[in-house]
Amino acid sequence: MLFFPVMKMKKKKILFTSVYKPFDTFEDGTPMMDLYAGRLTKGQGIFTFRSHYPALPLFLIAENISIPAVVLENPPLRALRKELEKGYDYLAIHFAASLFYDRVLTICKMAKEISPSIEIILGGYGVVCVSQDFENEKELRSLVDHICHGEGVRFMRELLGDPVDAPIQERFPTTRFSFFGVRIYFDNLLAAVGCRAGCEFCATSAFFQRKKIQLLSPSELVEHLKENARKNKSAFTWVFDEDFFSERNYVREFASLVAADPECLPGKFSWGGFGSISTLSRYSPEELVRMGVRSLWIGIESKFSDLPKRQGKDVREFFASLHDAGISTIGSFIVGWDFHTSENIVEDIDHVVEVNPTFAQISSLMPCPETKLWDRMKKEGRLRTEGFTWKGFHLYANIHRHLHLPDDSIQRWVLETQNRIFEVNGPSILKSFEVDMLGYRKWKDHSDPKLQTRASFHKKWCHRTYMALAAVARFGPSEIVRKKARAAILEYRKEFGPPSLVQHIGSLWLVTVAALSFYFPSIFCRSFQPPFSRTVYRGAK
Numbered sequence: 001m002l003f004f005p006v007m008k009m010k011k012k013k014i015l016f017t018s019v020y021k022p023f024d025t026f027e028d029g030t031p032m033m034d035l036y037a038g039r040l041t042k043g044q045g046i047f048t049f050r051s052h053y054p055a056l057p058l059f060l061i062a063e064n065i066s067i068p069a070v071v072l073e074n075p076p077l078r079a080l081r082k083e084l085e086k087g088y089d090y091l092a093i094h095f096a097a098s099l100f101y102d103r104v105l106t107i108c109k110m111a112k113e114i115s116p117s118i119e120i121i122l123g124g125y126g127v128v129c130v131s132q133d134f135e136n137e138k139e140l141r142s143l144v145d146h147i148c149h150g151e152g153v154r155f156m157r158e159l160l161g162d163p164v165d166a167p168i169q170e171r172f173p174t175t176r177f178s179f180f181g182v183r184i185y186f187d188n189l190l191a192a193v194g195c196r197a198g199c200e201f202c203a204t205s206a207f208f209q210r211k212k213i214q215l216l217s218p219s220e221l222v223e224h225l226k227e228n229a230r231k232n233k234s235a236f237t238w239v240f241d242e243d244f245f246s247e248r249n250y251v252r253e254f255a256s257l258v259a260a261d262p263e264c265l266p267g268k269f270s271w272g273g274f275g276s277i278s279t280l281s282r283y284s285p286e287e288l289v290r291m292g293v294r295s296l297w298i299g300i301e302s303k304f305s306d307l308p309k310r311q312g313k314d315v316r317e318f319f320a321s322l323h324d325a326g327i328s329t330i331g332s333f334i335v336g337w338d339f340h341t342s343e344n345i346v347e348d349i350d351h352v353v354e355v356n357p358t359f360a361q362i363s364s365l366m367p368c369p370e371t372k373l374w375d376r377m378k379k380e381g382r383l384r385t386e387g388f389t390w391k392g393f394h395l396y397a398n399i400h401r402h403l404h405l406p407d408d409s410i411q412r413w414v415l416e417t418q419n420r421i422f423e424v425n426g427p428s429i430l431k432s433f434e435v436d437m438l439g440y441r442k443w444k445d446h447s448d449p450k451l452q453t454r455a456s457f458h459k460k461w462c463h464r465t466y467m468a469l470a471a472v473a474r475f476g477p478s479e480i481v482r483k484k485a486r487a488a489i490l491e492y493r494k495e496f497g498p499p500s501l502v503q504h505i506g507s508l509w510l511v512t513v514a515a516l517s518f519y520f521p522s523i524f525c526r527s528f529q530p531p532f533s534r535t536v537y538r539g540a541k
């Protein structure tokens with residue numbers, strides 16, 4: 001009998017990491033890494049939400065490859081060094097935005113110094129800066145072995161020799177946001193990346209070369225959503241797809257699967273996603289509610305814009321019809337278009353105030369490398385490249401010369417828009433309550449029992465957000481808003497009767513926290529750093 005020595009092949013190991021913390025703040029002190037504080041409720045003073053969004057691509061790719069992996073999220077630099085010293089074959093860095101250029105360069109230098117043979121992979125929207133020549137990008141290019149410019153699962157599977165078309169599993173940490181310390185959790189799914197529309201300024205569409213890459217089929221998406229709904233009672237999932245409603249066949253199949261499944265009642269099964277006016281105009285709010293839609297992020301951009309994605313229903317009426325059906329909105333608005341003058345910008349701001357999105361992202365027009373806007377600005381000699389650093393490259397920056405507005409007025413207009421929305425319409429917590437009250441009234445007596453279940457969902461949220469109304473009535477930014485909050489309290493009592501003891505105590509507690517935040521802002525409105533986490537896959541040590 002012959003014995004062969006058993007050769008044990010050492011499995012390769014990969015470390016995924018985001019950039020290291022502590023993270024900076026924007027000029028006004030709001031945290032850059034906080035989606036709600038830094039963007040969607042920015043400028044809402046003590047009513048600003050706090051949030052932590054997990055770095056989804058890291059978890060997605062780590063889950064869908066074959067070799068042992070470790071994911072570090074927001075590590076301090078020392079923890080990242082210690083992890084690298086354990087010895088890895090690959091280091092994959094999530095380069096989420098070009099503004100982290102200097103941190104990515106530091107990580108690459110450190111990794112090669114600790115382990116010269118380690119293969120470095122860069123992925124994420126930030127990689128668009130690597131081909132530029134502003135800030136010694138040549139050095140970064142010399143340190144990096146692979147650049148993932150596009151969808152990461154397929155890229156990494158190809159690199160590791162894994163089957164590229166195997167089904168994709170999605171398991172992410174939950175996203176957390178909080179309001180006056182009250183925490184709310186939701187889930188995320190990545191249904192698709194990229195967008196075919198190719199709007200001139202759009203970095204995501206340019207990054208995926210105007211292609212849309214589907215990661216989940218309609219039936220996989222329904223199954224994932226159901227699973228999230230089962231494990232989390234306040235079940236809400238944010239579905240990433242730059243324009244979910246653009247693929248008619250996909251939406252049709254998804255809608256019919258939802259309609260046929262008794263587990264997908266509109267009261268239990270809710271999700272939000274991105275849509276454009278043009279693609280959403282094909283559906284009535286009732287059809288959207290039947291699909292489980294609870295929240296939509298829609299680009300308002302500007303009332304003067306002729307972008308194809310804005311064609312369709314009247315924007316103001318459309319937002320009002322969504323709110324009326326209990327669908328909350330995130331509206332994005334951009335300051336600094338070539339057609340903006342100091343006269344029409346005022347009209348544009350008035351318009352976005354009238355549209356009244358529940359949450360709003362107000363930013364400046366930012367040309368990003370690889371977009372058509374970037375190329376045009378370059379061709380027209382309008383990019384301000386003197387003293388340029390990627391560190392200042394973010395949503396509120398100002399990196400090109402404007403045609404009719406003074407460059408240094410852009411930030412002022414951004415701020416003016418945020419303030420007007422806040423002072424006229426109120427904080428997002430009040431607007432969320434208003435949308436839930438509208439949704440409750442819309443569906444509670446509907447002839448279809450399926451839609452009646454949606455009313456119970458809104459009722460639950462009215463009970464929760466009611467507790468914040470007294471704080472808005474006392475500390476709202478203007479008399480108009482304080483009056484709206486008082487009216488909302490009366491509406492609540494008319495609809496649901498007197499609040500419970502728990503709600504009384506909750507309201508009192510939130511008024512107290514609001515008062516402390518109002519009078520001692522430096523203690524309560526400080527910038528939080530996102531948590532550090534280490535997640536292990538397939539037995540990595």
Ligand code: SF4
Nearest residue numbers: 195198199202205242
């Ligand atoms: S529709 Fe939205 S995601 Fe698509 S290209 Fe335009 S801005 Fe980008």
